Amino acid sequence: MxxxxxxxxxxxxxxxxxxxxxxxxxxxxxxxxxxxxxxxxxxxxxxxxxxxxxxxxxxxNKPRKLEFILADAKRKGYDSVMTRGGVGSNFCVANAVMCSKLGLQPVAALVDQPINPVVKKNLLINLLYKNELYYIRKGNRVKWLKLWMKLKRRNIYYMLTPGGSVxxxxxxxxxxxxxxxxxxxxxxxxxxxxxxxxxxxxxxxxxxxxxxxxxxxxxxxxxxxxxxxxxxxxxxxxxxxxxxxxxxxxxxxxxxxxxxxxxxxxxxxxxxxxxxxxxxxxxxxxxxxxxxxxxxxxxxxxxxxxxxxxxxxxxxxxxxxxxxxNTFNSRDFSEVLKKMNYKDLPKNLHWIFEK
Ligand SMILES: Cc1ncc(COP(=O)(O)O)c(C=O)c1O
The missing domain is CATH 3.40.50.1100 (Rossmann fold)
Structure with a gap:
């Protein structure tokens, strides 16, 4: 390291x-x-x-935190890193981008939040960086449980505290x-x-x-x-x-x-x-x-x-x-995102683009 x-x-x-x-x-x-x-x-x-x-x-601001968090995941031998946040979470996006630098698979559990243009953009960046997305509507405990059962056997580092604020x-x-x-x-x-x-x-x-x-x-x-x-x-x-x-x-x-x-x-x-x-x-x-x-x-x-x-x-x-x-990413993704199609996202997220 x-x-x-x-x-x-x-x-x-x-x-x-x-x-x-x-x-x-x-x-x-x-x-x-x-x-x-x-x-x-x-x-x-x-x-x-x-x-x-x-x-x-x-x-x-999130890539700064990931320098420490992803190093921890690597040191401990994990091959995937799971985050949790709103559907437009900057942290989940940052995790996807930075995982790609380190050969780690990003995974994200997304929950509802108010929809704004950043949400759509972030979902497409997630797609670009192959973030494995699971969308769980608020309070859906059964779905959370099913997700845990599904992920149980994988070698995943869980960073579920929102925003990486551990x-x-x-x-x-x-x-x-x-x-x-x-x-x-x-x-x-x-x-x-x-x-x-x-x-x-x-x-x-x-x-x-x-x-x-x-x-x-x-x-x-x-x-x-x-x-x-x-x-x-x-x-x-x-x-x-x-x-x-x-x-x-x-x-x-x-x-x-x-x-x-x-x-x-x-x-x-x-x-x-x-x-x-x-x-x-x-x-x-x-x-x-x-x-x-x-x-x-x-x-x-x-x-x-x-x-x-x-x-x-x-x-x-x-x-x-x-x-x-200034804590907000200013890297412009507009050109590259034109090539992305929201229909390649999990189906249950499409409504965000069709609203
Ligand atoms: C653009 C931006 N600014 C500020 C913050 C807040 O940072 P923190 O979660 O460390 O309070 C966030 C967190 O998501 C963010 O995405």
């Missing part, structure tokens, strides 16, 4: 031999100034961390925080006061919160609620669980107090994947000013919170340095 020295391993050397990791993405992701949007919002200093470009094959996946964002510290030390960026990031299954926020503490960055994380999956306490617990896992492998990992998360619930709207007016406006604004594509489930709501803070709620942030963490 690859032993490239990622920022996390430089900081905590004893993790190298114990923590599974395989190189899947392009380290480090760039940090860019959003000058036009900054001017539009009357902010002094607004930047973006381009995790939409984590990999040339498929970007977003301590091992969360470690990827501890690494991302150390990466950010290195970028600050190299003068690519000044230390931020606030980091705005989507909080879904919370691995991204929990890892960043822990990582910032470990490297001494004082920024507050504005964790923008985009699902009702975990909540503030669960997010903080995940950060502590991740710290404890690190400590098991490296006794130099200090104790920290996770008090750097502002859990922002005002931009969630009616539910997971249900677009909000503010979110859609935020998507339009960043498209117009920066030509950057966001989506309405995660990053649109996150930018809406940032705009809300800038506009009215928290005037004090206008003079601060703000970092928007």
């Amino acid at each position: 690859s032993k490239t020295i990622i920022p996390l391993f430089k900081q905590f050397e004893n993790l190298i031999d114990n923590v599974p990791w395989v190189e899947l993405i392009d380290h480090d992701t760039p940090i860019e100034r959003l000058s036009n949007l900054e001017r539009e919002l009357g902010l002094d200093s607004l930047w973006v961390k381009r995790d939409d470009k984590t990999s040339q094959v498929y970007g977003g 301590p091992l996946g969360t470690l990827a964002f501890v690494n991302a925080a150390v990466e950010l510290k290195e970028q600050i030390d190299k003068n690519e960026f000044t230390e931020p006061d606030y980091i705005f990031v989507a909080c879904g299954s919370a691995g991204t926020v929990a890892g960043l919160a822990l990582g910032l503490k470990l490297v001494g960055i004082k920024a507050k994380i504005v964790a923008v609620q985009v699902s009702s999956f975990i909540g503030y306490e669960g997010t903080v617990k995940l950060a502590y669980d991740t710290r404890n896992m690190m400590f098991e492998y490296d006794k130099s990992v200090p104790e920290v107090k996770i008090d750097n998360i502002i859990y922002e619930t005002d931009y969630f709207g009616e539910g997971y994947a249900k677009p909000t007016k503010e979110g859609l406006e935020a998507i339009e604004l960043i498209k117009k000013t920066q030509n950057m594509e966001l989506e309405s489930t995660y990053t649109g709501k996150t930018l809406a919170a940032l705009i809300g803070f800038a506009n009215k709620k928290h005037n004090s942030i206008t003079e601060k340095t703000i970092l928007f963490w």
Whole structure:
């Protein structure tokens, strides 16, 4: 297994031999100034961390987590990796893409969620990357049971926690925080006061919160609620669980107090994947000013919170340095997906395209 020295391993050397990791993405992701949007919002200093470009094959926050999760699956000798999520899950897609790099078979159990254009696109990317899909309508226990019976004899690594937000996946964002510290030390960026990031299954926020503490960055994380999956306490617990896992492998990992998360619930709207007016406006604004594509489930709501803070709620942030963490894949699949036919998906998913 690859032993490239990622920022996390430089900081905590004893993790190298114990923590599974395989190189899947392009380290480090760039940090860019959003000058036009900054001017539009009357902010002094607004930047973006381009995790939409984590990999040339498929970007977003999930490939970071899969560097650790899929390395674990490989190390333990599995040949398939199963994830679970909504029919439009970015994590299930990321797993399919990254499994293909490692010769693993992806499997995904998909459940209902509100349908939007990303859902259709993601289903077709799943098809492209030969993800073995099982669609189970909410509450259908019999179908779940049948699926377990069917998969029982296979050599499958189960990563059923949504979004890969187990301590091992969360470690990827501890690494991302150390990466950010290195970028600050190299003068690519000044230390931020606030980091705005989507909080879904919370691995991204929990890892960043822990990582910032470990490297001494004082920024507050504005964790923008985009699902009702975990909540503030669960997010903080995940950060502590991740710290404890690190400590098991490296006794130099200090104790920290996770008090750097502002859990922002005002931009969630009616539910997971249900677009909000503010979110859609935020998507339009960043498209117009920066030509950057966001989506309405995660990053649109996150930018809406940032705009809300800038506009009215928290005037004090206008003079601060703000970092928007873009977690959505920006790799364009439009050309290649034209060749895909939804009818090659399992039959019970066709209604999504025929609606
Ligand atoms: C584009 C995007 N942004 C943010 C998130 C939230 O990340 P996390 O689940 O680590 O909270 C997700 C999770 O699915 C996502 O797909």
